[in-house]
Amino acid sequence: MKKTIYIAVIINLFIYNSYAEQFNVAENYKGKSDIQSLDLIQLEKDCTEQIDFWQMTNSEREKIRKNCPINQIAFYFQNLYETINNKKNIYNSEKLNLIIEKNISTKIINNTKYPVKALNLSMFNKTKFMDKINLAKSYFDVDGYYWLINQYYYISDDGDIYTSLLKDIDVDVKPIFWKHYQIDKKNFHFNLIDLLIDDGYKYEIIYPDHFRILEGSLKETPYEIDKVKTCYQKEYTTGCSIDSYRFYHNILSEKIEMLKEKDTNNKESIEIIDKQINKKCLSISEPNDHFEAEKFTYNITKCLTRQLKKKIKKIDQRLEVL
Numbered sequence: 346m347k348k349t350i351y352i353a354v355i356i357n358l359f360i361y362n363s364y365a366e367q368f369n370v371a372e373n374y375k376g377k378s379d380i381q382s383l384d385l386i387q388l389e390k391d392c393t394e395q396i397d398f399w400q401m402t403n404s405e406r407e408k409i410r411k412n413c414p415i416n417q418i419a420f421y422f423q424n425l426y427e428t429i430n431n432k433k434n435i436y437n438s439e440k441l442n443l444i445i446e447k448n449i450s451t452k453i454i455n456n457t458k459y460p461v462k463a464l465n466l467s468m469f470n471k472t473k474f475m476d477k478i479n480l481a482k483s484y485f486d487v488d489g490y491y492w493l494i495n496q497y498y499y500i501s502d503d504g505d506i507y508t509s510l511l512k513d514i515d516v517d518v519k520p521i522f523w524k525h526y527q528i529d530k531k532n533f534h535f536n537l538i539d540l541l542i543d544d545g546y547k548y549e550i551i552y553p554d555h556f557r558i559l560e561g562s563l564k565e566t567p568y569e570i571d572k573v574k575t576c577y578q579k580e581y582t583t584g585c586s587i588d589s590y591r592f593y594h595n596i597l598s599e600k601i602e603m604l605k606e607k608d609t610n611n612k613e614s615i616e617i618i619d620k621q622i623n624k625k626c627l628s629i630s631e632p633n634d635h636f637e638a639e640k641f642t643y644n645i646t647k648c649l650t651r652q653l654k655k656k657i658k659k660i661d662q663r664l665e666v667l
Contacts, residue, residue: 367502368443368503368504369436370443370500370502371435373428374429374435374445374500375499375500376421376481376497376499376500376507377422377497377498377499378501379414379417379418379499380498380499380507380508380509381499381501381505381507383507383523385541385543386547388413388414388415388518389520391413391414392413392414392415392416392517392518393517393518393519394517413518415495415497415511415518419495419497419513422481422483422495422497425481426462426464426481429447429464430447431447432444432445432446432447433445433446440470440471441468441528441530441533442469442471443466443467443468443528444466444469446464446465446466446467447463447464448465449463452484454487454488459485460484461483462481462482462483463479463481464479464480464481464498465478465480466480466500466535468528468534468535476535477535478506478508478535479496479508479633480496480498480506480508481496482494482495483495486512491514492512493512493513493514494510494512494513494634494635496508496509496510497511504527504528504530505525506525506528506535507524507525507526508523509523509524510634512635519543521542521544521638522540522541522542522543522638523539523540524541525539526538537631538551538552539551539552540631541559542641544583544639545583545584546560546584546642547559547560548587548642550645552627554619554620554621554623555620556619556626558591569588573585573588573589573592574589577643577650582639583642583643586642586643586647589650590646590649590650590653593654594653596653597615597618597653597656600657600661601614601618603660603664604660604663604664604667608667618656622649622652622656625652626649629645
């Protein structure tokens with residue numbers, strides 16, 4: 346899955362090359378480099394507990410745990426929360442400072458306190474606060490199945506920041522999202538470049554105009570047509586949201602081909618239209634926690650579906666007069 350975004354990443358690196366400099370963050374605070382190359386699809390395969398896991402021998406279970414890369418990096422972050430007492434300046438230059446700040450809080454559910462640990466990264470222009478992102482966090486999702494929610498990160502010397510949020514219990518790890526930021530030294534901002542979402546369906550966003558479903562093609566699985574036509578009118582699910590997008594995207598693709606057959610001078614293509622539509626919708630703020638993923642998927646696909654319907658209507662009008 347990561348290979349599919351390398352070309353776009355390279356293009357983005359050229360765009361931001363004017364800001365490139367070495368951000369020599371101390372090794373103790375850079376995070377783990379594994380995060381920058383996580384493959385969410387492979388990660389889920391490598392980190393899903395087998396049905397007979399607890400009937401295996403200790404050596405067999407240990408071998409499975411070692412195949413899951415998250416088990417190799419979790420201990421680093423457990424120590425990191427203890428290392429940072431409050432704030433830590435991890436990079437400073439003449440104008441730019443990066444400061445990690447630890448935040449420890451509690452949430453109370455059914456009269457029980459649960460700790461919430463977080464590390465935020467703030468950017469300052471000299472002493473003026475400019476921007477902030479969440480680097481790492483750890484807490485129990487006691488509303489679900491007592492998953493341990495963990496977010497891990499890595500800061501590269503080139504100013505790229507990678508984070509990944511995961512549901513994590515022992516060997517059973519389920520990814521939620523992966524992000525790639527770049528430090529914009531000119532405008533003092535953390536620019537989100539890439540976003541991969543695993544919300545039942547897996548899809549990728551490369552800003553500003555790329556949206557793609559990763560598992561399976563747009564045409565492979567059948568639709569419940571009555572459902573996809575009304576899923577934004579009722580209580581939503583990720584499956585309905587994604588299927589609605591797929592359904593209308595396929596219709597638009599077919600309409601474009603019909604238009605080409607009737608008008609050989611037509612220069613429109615699904616690739617060009619996708620970029621135009623995507624750019625209008627991908628300005629929606631990205632999710633920052635696991636419970637925001639489904640709503641984010643809903644908002645993105647609702648916007649995309651509306652734009653697809655508008656384009657289909659316009660093409661239908663052109664087809665009628667040809």
